Amino acid sequence: MKMISWNVNGLRASLKKGFIEAFKQIDADIFCLQETKMEQGQAELDFTDYLEYWNSAQRKGYAGTAVFTKKEPLNAAFGIGIERHDQEGRVITLEFEDYYFVNVYTPNSQRELVRLDYRMEWENDFRSYLLALDANKPVILCGDLNVAHQEIDIKNAKSNRKNAGFTDQEREKMTLLLNSGFSDTFRTMHPDDHDAYSWWSQMPGVRERNIGWRIDYFLVSRRFMPQVKEAFILSEVYGSDHCPVGIIV
Template sequence: MKFISWNIDSLNAALTSDSDRAALSRQVLSTIAGEDPDVIAIQETKLSVAGPNKKQDAALKEFFPGYQVEWVSSQPPARKGYAGTMVLFREGMEAKTTAPRIGAPDTMDYEGRILTVDFGDYYFVNVYTPNAGSELKRLADRQIWDKLYADYLASLDSKKPVIACGDFNCAHEEIDLAHPENNHFSAGFTDEEREGFTNLLNRGFVDTFRLLHGDIPSVYSWWAQRIRTSKINNSGWRIDYFLVSDRIKERVRRSEMLDSGPRQDHTPLVLEMD
């Protein structure tokens, strides 16, 4: 089985815009399609409450014919066109999709941040973890989220194995970003967020990239758009992950980043398992 995860930073922009960035995004979508995955997880769709419109749906089908599409969007009282997640999987796969609310603070439960698919033998969970925000204004709420999300994954894992992926908005260790010395008080690398990620792993999960690649340095999944040379200089962060239940880690065969070319921001991840 092959799984792919990508924070697309606006599905509409990627599918329908004429901008240079949209063209680069479509190249990444073509790369994903070329991998012929069984399941695709997308974060930060920024769709309306009603989901993909006809134009967006048609464009998706051009890239991924023969896939069923499930989604959850931000809804009141949360902001419109904010966050949102989507999962595509091959038609014919038996699946039951839910968009759980975990009791998170503020409007986090209404921002379309978790989409879970029960594939029978295992759960597949797509997450877009809340960012702690500028000046760490949302850090306290983020800490609560991290605990509740860990509880949620552990509850699923108590029933059957879990594959969890997405944008976790956290570089776990110093090796997971290019300049740790400058970022200990930056969103995504605070001690509190890193502790939350450690707690998640300690609930019975493994970071599949580190499982296969050990302490290989300078491999990242995100480069800041606002810094024009961030990707050229590989000044990035690894904040996107594929996690699996400890008891199925021996089934992992491939876990790596896909090449997104010159496009900055997130790059897709691929996971292959027996």
């Protein structure tokens, strides 16, 4: 099965930049979106082979996630069961026979780190949520985690040390999650790949020069890692300031 995750930075905007063509060409079995910035039905999408699951933010035009799947899940859940975290449409969980599949759009700590304290609360609560799922069956987690975990995952590590997405606190939470029994599929399979990024600033020339960050991930329960055949980044696909990332299991 091919599984894809893509932060589209506004699906309606991405539709004007080749999203439909990219979606069909990639032909994933499960295709996850983050930062949809819309509700289901606000754009015309005719993906007849897929079931659709949407979790939109209460605030219009903000955040939001969606999952398109060819395989019908046993159950679908939205959010993590904590009200203060579940107003921005950030999590969709699909239960399949052999695993849970979780699509997440992690809160950004924002400029001046004004949301860093909240981000730390989120990290702790979301990790607890994942571990509760993992106690029942393996978890496949994908999405924009809004953190470049290691220096290899960012072009300019020194100058970004205290910026949102590369603070010591955010990186430590990622380490803690991995140490709780999860594997970063791409880094496990490509331990020495430099210049492998999934997000670039929209400033002119930045993407062309590949001055990027790897902040989009597929993490899996460590015991599930042997079933992952490939992990990849589709950096040639445009349509957003992020590119799709994926795995084959």
